Amino acid sequence: MEKYLNQGIKPLIEQFPVLGDILNKYDIGCTDCTGGSCLLKDVVAIHNVSPQIEADLMYEIEKAIYPERDVVKRVVTEQDLQEKKELKYSPPVKQLVDEHSLILRWLDLVEDVLAYIQVDSEQAWQWIAAGADFSRNYADKLHHSKEEDILFTYVDQSLEIIQVMYEDHDHGRSHIKQVYKAVENQDVELAEKHLLAYRALLREHIKKENEILFPWMDRNLTDTQVGQLFAQFAAVNAELQVDEKYRQFVLEVEDKLKKQVS
Amino acid sequence: MCCLCFSRFPQGLCGLAIACPKLDHNQELYVEKLVQLVDDAKINTLTVMIMQVPCCSGLLALAKKALSQAQRQVPVKAIVVSLQGEILSEEWV
Numbered sequence: 535m536e537k538y539l540n541q542g543i544k545p546l547i548e549q550f551p552v553l554g555d556i557l558n559k560y561d562i563g564c565t566d567c568t569g570g571s572c573l574l575k576d577v578v579a580i581h582n583v584s585p586q587i588e589a590d591l592m593y594e595i596e597k598a599i600y601p602e603r604d605v606v607k608r609v610v611t612e613q614d615l616q617e618k619k620e621l622k623y624s625p626p627v628k629q630l631v632d633e634h635s636l637i638l639r640w641l642d643l644v645e646d647v648l649a650y651i652q653v654d655s656e657q658a659w660q661w662i663a664a665g666a667d668f669s670r671n672y673a674d675k676l677h678h679s680k681e682e683d684i685l686f687t688y689v690d691q692s693l694e695i696i697q698v699m700y701e702d703h704d705h706g707r708s709h710i711k712q713v714y715k716a717v718e719n720q721d722v723e724l725a726e727k728h729l730l731a732y733r734a735l736l737r738e739h740i741k742k743e744n745e746i747l748f749p750w751m752d753r754n755l756t757d758t759q760v761g762q763l764f765a766q767f768a769a770v771n772a773e774l775q776v777d778e779k780y781r782q783f784v785l786e787v788e789d790k791l792k793k794q795v796s
Numbered sequence: 797m798c799c800l801c802f803s804r805f806p807q808g809l810c811g812l813a814i815a816c817p818k819l820d821h822n823q824e825l826y827v828e829k830l831v832q833l834v835d836d837a838k839i840n841t842l843t844v845m846i847m848q849v850p851c852c853s854g855l856l857a858l859a860k861k862a863l864s865q866a867q868r869q870v871p872v873k874a875i876v877v878s879l880q881g882e883i884l885s886e887e888w889v
Contacts, residue, residue, distance in 0.1 A: 622887055624871060625872075626871070760841060761839075764869070765840070
């Protein structure tokens with residue numbers, strides 16, 4: 535089984551098509567993936583499934599590869615369940631997760647901000663412009679740069695999951711470019727189209743990072759690397775110093791929209 | 797016996813300091829030394845290894861106090877060891 539664990543998932547699915555069905559059954563979409571350079575062992579590890587699902591999945595995969603073998607399913611212990619119970623991040627990765635929380639808070643406001651154009655157009659366009667600035671300078675320049683220039687350099691950047699993250703960042707940038715255009719022309723339709731697409735993209739992207747990529751990366755970082763990452767992030771934070779400004783922006787919009795509702 | 801490990805070098809080499817938060821006197825000196833390790837020696841991470849007995853948790857509190865006084869911040873990891881020497885928990889705090 536060891537030799538298959540170290541093989542790329544795409545050629546393995548070609549060799550054993552039933553593996554694609556098994557992975558799909560567990561919501562691991564390798565069959566739809568455009569690259570498929572991940573190794574079988576990475577596919578299982580990266581998706582951070584529960585210990586029971588991991589045992590079931592590995593049992594089915596081994597059984598599909600070796601139908602003649604008497605495969606024994608791994609017994610999940612109480613200790614396995616305890617270890618997987620809660621996602622705990624290292625301090626630098628936790629910092630990225632906290633930044634995600636602020637980004638999600640802004641994304642949660644997007645629909646109300648768009649609707650506010652009917653109430654107070656000038657105020658709503660100001661928020662949309664400030665939101666585009668937040669997306670460009672906080673979500674992208676601060677947060678995505680920390681990921682692309684620092685965090686991702688600690689893993690093999692040719693991995694499918696990392697390539698997907700880069701693509702998501704690029705798509706996000708093009709949506710925000712269009713939002714700036716919409717602000718310039720006060721084009722409601724264009725703003726709505728790209729803000730809602732940006733929201734859907736980033737919500738899904740953040741979920742993938744928080745629940746799959748970051749826990750997997752954290753499991754592979756040494757303590758020394760955690761310390762290095764922490765210091766590198768601190769240097770970026772000190773250089774840009776934008777955290778407080780954008781925290782205030784999100785809080786202000788939340789407050790004003792809340793008051794509007796009540 | 798509790799200890800503090802601090803890594804400073806990319807190769808993963810680490811330094812070790814041993815202390816007892818219950819029986820040692822002048823614990824402010826430990827806080828000062830830790831602040832110096834963080835700010836002056838620029839350690840990379842700080843790992844506090846303590847036994848499961850309640851008094852040992854004082855060493856983690858001491859490390860947190862030092863970090864609150866330091867100019868720099870570093871990740872702190874707490875490792876709790878049972879009386880039999882097994883690692884009961886290991887997590888970033």
